[in-house]
Amino acid sequence: MSFISYLINGISLGSIYAIIALGYTMVYGIAKMLNFAHGDVIMIGAFVVLNMVTLAGVNPIIAVLISMAVCTLLGMAIEKIAYKPLRNASSPLAVLITAIGVSYFLQNLALIIFGADAKSFPNLITLPSISLADGKLVITGTTIATIITCVIILLGLTFFVNKTKQGRAMKAVSEDKGAAMLMGINVNATISLTFAIGSGLAAIAGFLLCSAYPSLTPYTGAMPGIKAFTAAVFGGIGSIPGAMIGGILLGVIEILGKAYISSQVADAIVFAVLIIVLLVKPTGLFGKNIQEKV
Amino acid sequence: MKKKISNNMITYGMILLFYVIMQVMISTGSISSLLQGLLVPLCMYAIAAVSLNLVVGFSGELSLGQAGFMCVGAYASAFFTKLTEETLPEGPRFLIAILIGAVVAAIFGFLIGIPVLRLRGDYLAIVTLAFGEIIKNLVSVFHVGVDKSGIHFSVKDAASLNLDEEGRVLIDGPLGITGTPKNANFTIGIILLFLTVFIVLNLVNSRSGRAITAIRDNRIAAESIGLNVTKYKLMAFVISTALAGVAGVLYSHNLSTLNVKFFNYNTSILILVFVVLGGIGNVKGSIIAAILLTALPELLRELQDYRMLIYAILLIGMMLFNWAPSAIAFRERVKDKFKSNKKEAA
């Protein structure tokens, strides 16, 4: 019985990683860059929700929508100011380092605006929890909400990418920027749109992260960001279902490792599994294996 | 060819000049305590940056685990120093400690490099990051003590080492190693930096070095002319980790406390920042960027709360200025204008 309960824990933790990983993977797929600042956009999103609800007394759903709008604008601004000028730089690493700079910037900005002390995040998800097997298995409302949201986003994104014009443009740009441009696709607008969607998702992720683990500091986004990035690679970075599966697997491995091996070295176990998976399948679970041609 | 040699000479000269200026300032007493305290860390970061540049710049692989190898070097050498603190004289002991740090880090680099270097690009990056985190996590559960009956080891706590009365705990879990003597000084730091640069530049300009860069530029072509790709990649990686180990030795012998917290992915990333800002494959640039970015937050202390915010903005600004194609074009224009003005004046 405890195994099932651990498994549920793992899935609920993993679904949060998954939602963050979706943002990573979308941006990577198109801009071919690891957006290190993604975790910090999540943190900003959570702060916006918190302040909207506690200071302005806004309805939670509206607060999340406002937060999505703020993060979307923030994501587009970051892309425009910090990443776009480096798109044609001689090394792809340049934009990676700038992303790290943006990450420092957002953390320290939040530190100045919101202060260093941890803020308690109010419980805004009012779904009742489900109790199974005489209360031995409890699935909280937050977990249910997270998993449902995650599935909706996954389906929505899959539909968007495959069926809409902008989505297909996105796919085209990620496959071949030059060819896409020749086909009359506005590459700049498409990349900007990707950042907008990725950052909007970050706001939702921030809300769900802090609802599940209600403590918020300017550094809240950093570690989940790194773990979600790991999850995205695990699933094959650039692949939308890969990010989802990778996130959930990562959460399950972390919880089971803690439960059955050692809680002291749980982090090491997660990373060890990641390494083994990548050694067996060097492009992740769902990654495309691109054959190099001469 | 000649240009390359003179460029290398500039790098050596720059280190020497830095050393002489600092020494003059120290001997005339016109150096601030802050700068004097920063000298060893500056050497440490410069060594780490040059070592990573070998992998990122010349071998063309993205590694995010350099701090993990520094951690191994730091722990191995500090452990040795603490173990032999009473039995060996300071000079030879520190020399051996440096070697131990380098060798142990190299062994780890070798063992990790064999499986990992098969991966490419961002996948390699994430696996090296993962190894760095694993090293950090595992080292922080070790408890090692020594008494008359030998070395005791536990992953639980210091009490379960069962030391006798005179026993000493050398590595105490998350507390790490405390009280390592401060053997590192600026002169040793500069010598080690000099050696690091010497090793890297000589390797790069050797036959093996040309093979390494050939593999970076076109792996398939390099393979087709019979170069052993794995061997050369591993060679660059192992040398890089050994040098990172040396940087770790400097770290652990400069502070009286050593624990794994410092060696997390943030430090690995910081070193990568030095490399990229200084110019990928540019040894001199790595050193300058390491010094600049280490000193910068200290010089910004006057700004109080806004210190790290300004640091972040400056970092983004410098990256854009150095790397953005439009900024490069702008700089070229300014340079041309400057030159033509000069000509006219002449």
Next chain:
Amino acid sequence: MKNLKKVLALLFVAVLLVSTVAGCGKKEDSDNGGSGSSSDESVFKIGGIGPLTGEAAVYGVAVKNGAELAVKEINEAGGIDGVPIEFKMEDDVHDAEKSVNAYNTLKDWGMQMVMGTVTSDPCIAVQSEAANDNIFLLTPSGTAVDAIKGPNAFRVCFSDPDQGTKSAEFIADHDLGKKIAVIYDSSITYSKGIYDNFVKEAKNQGLEIVSAEAYTTDSNKDFKVQLQKAKDSNADLLFLPIYYQEASLILKQADAMGYAPKVFGCDGLDGILNFDAEGTEGVMLLTPFVANADDELTKHFVESYKSSYKETPIQFAADAYDAIYAIKAAAEDAKITPDMSASDISDKMQASMLNIEVEGLTGTIQWKEDGEPNKEPKAVIIEDGEYQSLD
């Protein structure tokens, strides 16, 4: 590429120039200082070191606020024997190397005494530097044993071994439980230090540790596994030698899984009521400072802290406040003057620290030769969202 080098080289030269000039400038006012430094103005220069940015910033900021409040009060009341205090706090990002940089920066400023550092690992590094320079050091909250190794170093808070031992004693004396489950952070010295010593003392007191589960700072969000194990072990009491942010998450997650253990914690739990009182009913903690105690001193401190900084002080602020008053008391006992060198001040302060008794927020404190404070912890229980005394 070539241009880039030039730009960098230029910047580098600029940095060197700035630091050289800074070095020269500082030299002048430390000319008569010798190894340490002193200033010709008649103020005592106390330097504070702690994390003002980074993940531990909450503790550093609290110390800064508490210390500044005490300095302001002392200066308004005429200073130390008529000499005002100048206090300056430098950021160390909770990193040993940066902490030494902060220490050196303060030395250049002309610091005569150190009030810091706030966190343990940096404190070990800084105290070793301060011992070399013979500068007096009083850490408000560095709990590791080695944080006050030198003869010049003292502390206000309890050490890790002290807290672990006292917790085990208290639990046994008050018969709070026989079977104990522990959840601790194995990656920070504070938590691990208390845990190790708690285990040692528990054996002597006849307590049985039935479950001991760790977590690390890298995975400090989800505690359901640790809680499940504590629950399955049928423990009477859950011991949490950790900080309140994680403790609050633990209590909420326990609540969600329908587990309601008796909870006992150390001073790290103080602050949990201001953070989130939900699920804290019945939690006991051993802490030297409680923000809603009704003695005059605490009331006055909490009020002026709230009016200055718009939040309720945590224990770190109280430690810093006491530290500054302890420095004042010792300085008056030692009859030091601002024109003395830092090293002379340190020698006199070391001797005087043993003479003084400070009626502080964190208890009535006397100091022992090894630099440890001698004071009694207060045990409190949370009832109706308020601390109530347990004694």
